[in-house]
Amino acid sequence: MIDALFGSKTRVKLLHLFLSNPGKSFYVREITRLIDEQINSVRRELANMLEVGVITSDSSDNKLYYEVNQRYEHYIALKAIFTGGSDQVLAAKKENMSLEGSLGGLQGLSLAIAAGVLVKGSVSSIDLLLVGNVPSVRLKKAIKEIEALEGRELNYAILGYDEFYYRLSIRDRFITGILSGKHSVLVDSENTLKAADKEEKR
Secondary structure, eight states: OGGGGOSOHHHHHHHHHHHHSTTOOEEHHHHHHHHTOOHHHHHHHHHHHHHHTSEEEEEETTEEEEEEOTTSTTHHHHHHHHHOTHHHHHHHHHTTOOHHHHHHTOTTEEEEEEOGGGSTTOOOSOSEEEEEOOOHHHHHHHHHHHHHHHTSOOOEEEEOHHHHHHHHHTTOHHHHHHHHSSOEEEEETTOHHHHHHHHHHO
């Protein structure tokens, strides 16, 4: 599938534009100006890239906007090819950063579960579920460290301990969706999941 991405000058220019600007969206006429290519050629390649899944589209103000899909399975590899985007990841690894290391020292964090793009085979739309009462400044710093390590933005959710435990006890769809799929428990300082599992087996 990844081979289908290459094959035209316009496609390569589009990949370079999108991969150099993760999180930023562009509309068609803006794209044609930025990469200096004909609009028909741009439309055709955008349709191909949408079909493959490397970009996503959304409409706003009667315009169709496109941006790179950071959840695309080959996103990291493509970013490294087109922008040298693996440099941050390598730098983070050299500093011995890890998911557990970035989260382990967070005061007030009782549970951290990785899923989504952080766990191979996971189809969850949430990459990181955090439970506890963590100071927002420290939380943002930890998330930035992990995003630098992974080379992409992450979808994360944070819940208070009581809310999480309640939603776990009533088998809330959001929580069970993460726990029933592929996931990895990074932190469980109060053995919340083990305690809940024992209670359920009674």
